[in-house]
Amino acid sequence: MKLTVLGYQSPAPGPGGATPGYLLETEEGKILIDCGSGIYAQLMKYIKIEELTAVVMSHYHHDHVCDIPILQYGVLMASIFGKTSRTLPIYGPKNPEDWSKRMNYQSHTRLRTYDENSSLRIAGLNFSFLRTEHPMLCYAMKITDGKKTIVYSADTGPDTDWGRFADRCDLFICEGTFTKEFVPAGKRGHLSAREAAELARRIQAKRLLITHLSPDISREKYAEDVGEAFPGEWELAEIGQVFEC
Numbered sequence: 076m077k078l079t080v081l082g083y084q085s086p087a088p089g090p091g092g093a094t095p096g097y098l099l100e101t102e103e104g105k106i107l108i109d110c111g112s113g114i115y116a117q118l119m120k121y122i123k124i125e126e127l128t129a130v131v132m133s134h135y136h137h138d139h140v141c142d143i144p145i146l147q148y149g150v151l152m153a154s155i156f157g158k159t160s161r162t163l164p165i166y167g168p169k170n171p172e173d174w175s176k177r178m179n180y181q182s183h184t185r186l187r188t189y190d191e192n193s194s195l196r197i198a199g200l201n202f203s204f205l206r207t208e209h210p211m212l213c214y215a216m217k218i219t220d221g222k223k224t225i226v227y228s229a230d231t232g233p234d235t236d237w238g239r240f241a242d243r244c245d246l247f248i249c250e251g252t253f254t255k256e257f258v259p260a261g262k263r264g265h266l267s268a269r270e271a272a273e274l275a276r277r278i279q280a281k282r283l284l285i286t287h288l289s290p291d292i293s294r295e296k297y298a299e300d301v302g303e304a305f306p307g308e309w310e311l312a313e314i315g316q317v318f319e320c
């Protein structure tokens with residue numbers, strides 16, 4: 076598995092940046108995970124749209140979904156120019172329905188819903204899902220080729236029951252939206268980078284990638300939070316970063 080970070084910022088991108096999106100490639104196909112602001116232009120650096128096997132959406136908040144209509148125009152154009160005739164599947168949660176139905180676009184893209192009981196096989200990889208604590212229906216995903224495992228937290232608050240879902244994964248892509256100085260009071264649907272690092276330590280992740288970073292908080296502050304709490308190998312997300320698993 077080869078994972079490329081296409082975007083990692085939230086809730087809005089910084090200059091030249093992009094909100095969450097990740098390209099996952101195997102010998103059998105190419106999968107886009109989430110499709111935030113600026114992701115389509117980033118994706119075009121690596122592949123042609125007709126080469127995309129599927130999209131997998133964690134949820135439909137704007138920072139994860141807003142380039143889907145642009146991607147649909149991309150598929151439309153590829154179809155007009157005779158480069159593809161297939162319908163691109165977009166796997167995503169069923170709700171909220173006013174958003175999930177937008178995954179359907181003419182004959183070009185089609186929604187295929189999943190839930191916590193689903194097991195998907197896409198491009199030689201198995202996907203399973205865990206519902207996270209978040210204001211909108213949202214799923215973390217575990218992706219494995221049978222040898223290595225990547226877990227993507229998607230958006231998650233501190234109350235998600237992780238059970239053994241992410242235990243000892245090879246790469247844990249975990250959101251760490253806040254730093255300890257900027258953790259909002261009350262119930263919240265996001266982690267601080269410190270909490271992400273503590274979670275990664277608890278599940279014994281072999282490698283940690285902190286993502287969903289605010290362009291308004293310095294990377295030094297994020298790094299301080301993570302470094303204090305995770306003893307293993309970790310990085311803060313950057314556009315173009317590649318992980319081979």
Ligand SMILES: [Zn+2]
Nearest residue numbers: 134136209230
């Ligand atoms: Zn969200």
Ligand SMILES: [Zn+2]
Nearest residue numbers: 085136138230
């Ligand atoms: Zn988000």
